[in-house]
Amino acid sequence: MKWTRRLAKHTIEGLFTLSGGVTSLVVFLIIAFLFREGFGLFRSPAVERGYGLCVHAENAVPTLDAGQVKRIFDGEITDWKEVGGRPGAIVPFRVDDLFTGGGAMDDDPASVIPRVEALIARTPGIIAFLHADYLPGTKIARHLSLGNITPSDFFTGREWQPAASPSPRFGALPLILGTLLVSLAAILLALPLGIGAAIYLSELAGARMRAWMKPTIELLAGIPSVVYGFFGLVVLAPLIQKTFDLPVGESALTGSLVLAIMALPTIITLAEDATRGVPRAQREASLALGATRWQTICRVVLPGASSGIAAATVLGIGRAVGETMAVLMVTGNAAVLPRSLLEPVRTIPATIAAELGEAPAGGAHYRALFLLGCILFAVTMAINLTAELMTARSRPKNI
Amino acid sequence: MIETKEAGILTAIETKDAGKPTAIETKTAGKQTMIETKNVNFYYADFRALKEVTIRVEARAVTALIGPSGCGKSTFLRLFNRMNDLIDGTRLTGECLIDGEDIYHKSVDVDALRKRVGMVFQKPNPFPKSIFENVAYGLRVNGARDRSFIAARVEESLRAAALWVEVRDKLRASAFALSGGQQQRLCIARALAVSPSVLLMDEPASALDPISTAKIEELIDQLKRDYTIVIVTHNMQQAARVSDSTAFFMLGELVEFGSTKKIFADPDHDQTRRYVAGRFG
Ligand SMILES: Nc1ncnc2c1ncn2[C@@H]1O[C@H](COP(=O)(O)OP(=O)(O)OP(=O)(O)O)[C@@H](O)[C@H]1O
Numbered sequence A: 001m002k003w004t005r006r007l008a009k010h011t012i013e014g015l016f017t018l019s020g021g022v023t024s025l026v027v028f029l030i031i032a033f034l035f036r037e038g039f040g041l042f043r044s045p046a047v048e049r050g051y052g053l054c055v056h057a058e059n060a061v062p063t064l065d066a067g068q069v070k071r072i073f074d075g076e077i078t079d080w081k082e083v084g085g086r087p088g089a090i091v092p093f094r095v096d097d098l099f100t101g102g103g104a105m106d107d108d109p110a111s112v113i114p115r116v117e118a119l120i121a122r123t124p125g126i127i128a129f130l131h132a133d134y135l136p137g138t139k140i141a142r143h144l145s146l147g148n149i150t151p152s153d154f155f156t157g158r159e160w161q162p163a164a165s166p167s168p169r170f171g172a173l174p175l176i177l178g179t180l181l182v183s184l185a186a187i188l189l190a191l192p193l194g195i196g197a198a199i200y201l202s203e204l205a206g207a208r209m210r211a212w213m214k215p216t217i218e219l220l221a222g223i224p225s226v227v228y229g230f231f232g233l234v235v236l237a238p239l240i241q242k243t244f245d246l247p248v249g250e251s252a253l254t255g256s257l258v259l260a261i262m263a264l265p266t267i268i269t270l271a272e273d274a275t276r277g278v279p280r281a282q283r284e285a286s287l288a289l290g291a292t293r294w295q296t297i298c299r300v301v302l303p304g305a306s307s308g309i310a311a312a313t314v315l316g317i318g319r320a321v322g323e324t325m326a327v328l329m330v331t332g333n334a335a336v337l338p339r340s341l342l343e344p345v346r347t348i349p350a351t352i353a354a355e356l357g358e359a360p361a362g363g364a365h366y367r368a369l370f371l372l373g374c375i376l377f378a379v380t381m382a383i384n385l386t387a388e389l390m391t392a393r394s395r396p397k398n399i
Numbered sequence B: 001m002i003e004t005k006e007a008g009i010l011t012a013i014e015t016k017d018a019g020k021p022t023a024i025e026t027k028t029a030g031k032q033t034m035i036e037t038k039n040v041n042f043y044y045a046d047f048r049a050l051k052e053v054t055i056r057v058e059a060r061a062v063t064a065l066i067g068p069s070g071c072g073k074s075t076f077l078r079l080f081n082r083m084n085d086l087i088d089g090t091r092l093t094g095e096c097l098i099d100g101e102d103i104y105h106k107s108v109d110v111d112a113l114r115k116r117v118g119m120v121f122q123k124p125n126p127f128p129k130s131i132f133e134n135v136a137y138g139l140r141v142n143g144a145r146d147r148s149f150i151a152a153r154v155e156e157s158l159r160a161a162a163l164w165v166e167v168r169d170k171l172r173a174s175a176f177a178l179s180g181g182q183q184q185r186l187c188i189a190r191a192l193a194v195s196p197s198v199l200l201m202d203e204p205a206s207a208l209d210p211i212s213t214a215k216i217e218e219l220i221d222q223l224k225r226d227y228t229i230v231i232v233t234h235n236m237q238q239a240a241r242v243s244d245s246t247a248f249f250m251l252g253e254l255v256e257f258g259s260t261k262k263i264f265a266d267p268d269h270d271q272t273r274r275y276v277a278g279r280f281g
């Protein structure tokens, strides 16, 4: 009899251990996958995979970087001397140009390469962007290597143009700054309001008021973010457009407002818990000394709840930084360096959500999106750790 | 040098005190009445916790409130600094006077009242601040800014609470670093710092060891020269030792009120006799 019970006990314990282990393993694998894919970006060539660049064999330009190549093909750089070569007009050439001029649609390399070689040979100023199959021999053309995408391209680059050809741009700076701007503005809006509401709920509201307000606020936290986004799009965006007389209502400010509304329940709930955690005896001591209710709040309740309030703030920021849907809907999604709150911006989560579907798996774009995910993960992780430390921090022994 | 400074501050405080209304002279056998209630009823929602309580508490004396648990001693004590106001749904009928003033009148400033009527709670409840800041708290919320005045007042209060010698070298340390008994004396010092005229104590020694208790009792004995003290206690010996008058409550009613000597030696009511004797064992 006894051994069956022991067996049952061990089986159950084993199952619990197993589920714990499996969960941890899954989480670990996801993180490992995220980082492996993300950092793969720095092993991706700066030119589209499977393509190459070449110039005339006698072209003296030493080397080009991805940014220069992009501007050449965009027509912003038109002379070789601008990039360190001998003076002479640049003639950008894509292999597509061969086919668009009419004529035979023969894409057999054996017939294309001679035509490309002929073209390069008679055009000294040419820079050709070609599929690897069509690259001509090195006698006629010099192959340019742009190397791999570097961390500084990614973290300090100011252009996010993943579809640019021949050399897509993965400068994440506008996205990082956009995320920071929107989150920071959101938290600055939400914090005073949230703490004020928390103080009202815990110190001033009557029992009946609190009894229905607290669940209502908690309910707000459960509303799906698309609903907030929809509200922002339909109500806030037109309002902001009208108020500030803007061409479009979708802006960083709209995003911040929506995020602030979304972060409020978290902040209010946590801050209220923190203020209510201040012992009643301390409030009574303060009031019994003739302190007013307001003095008691400022000098006893808020200092006593400070670590909890800080944690509420940090978690509120965490929610804002990671929020995707609502921001995607209302910020206008322009991946440019944000100059003011009234311009459209684009955040990291919105970028991932919007672009992952169209990024071919394993490509540079796909990896860049994963790296953005890594940044987001690191930031939210740091935020949660900070919150954890703040709440765990016991009262100082010496003041 | 320090002496003169202190003396100067003391006179400053005394002149401040002199500005206050003094206890009205309701001559009862030559004694002043500080607190007076007339037919007080107190309700927690529908529950009547005090029934028709009428009492006169003597100034500059110790009055003990005794009675079985739940009889309304704390409720009664908390009437005098209107701490019961903090509880929703409470109601009071009858009159409650301190210094002849109806403290439940609409025109009364409750915060000012609480400065005049200090309170020490059952469990020591220092703030999570330094020893110094705990005592200075009441001064600061009253708008005191002058650092030397605050420092002098803190020292004086700590001396009055018989704690100065023990803490003078660690005024900046957290109040939580003190023992329970020291914390309670700190709370007394904190209450004294705002120079109240009445001190309410709700079982101030119940959480303390015998030595700390003895210190608190000694302190009460000294403080009664300057303060009107009302103390709730479950400890009969303590009531007998420290108080001049004793009020015995049962089920919200004031059964008997008289000099401590009489209540303990020869009470009028049988209930009082049984309660007092029962506690003596
Ligand atoms: N906040 C409250 N709400 C409702 N009823 C209360 C409240 N506080 C006290 N009471 C009730 O009022 C009565 C008197 O309580 P009180 O605390 O004054 O008793 P006490 O004599 O101080 O008891 P103890 O000796 O145990 O401290 C009790 O029956 C109690 O249940």
Ligand SMILES: [Mg+2]
Residues within 6 Å of the ligand: B073, B074, B075, B202, B232
């Ligand atoms: Mg009590």
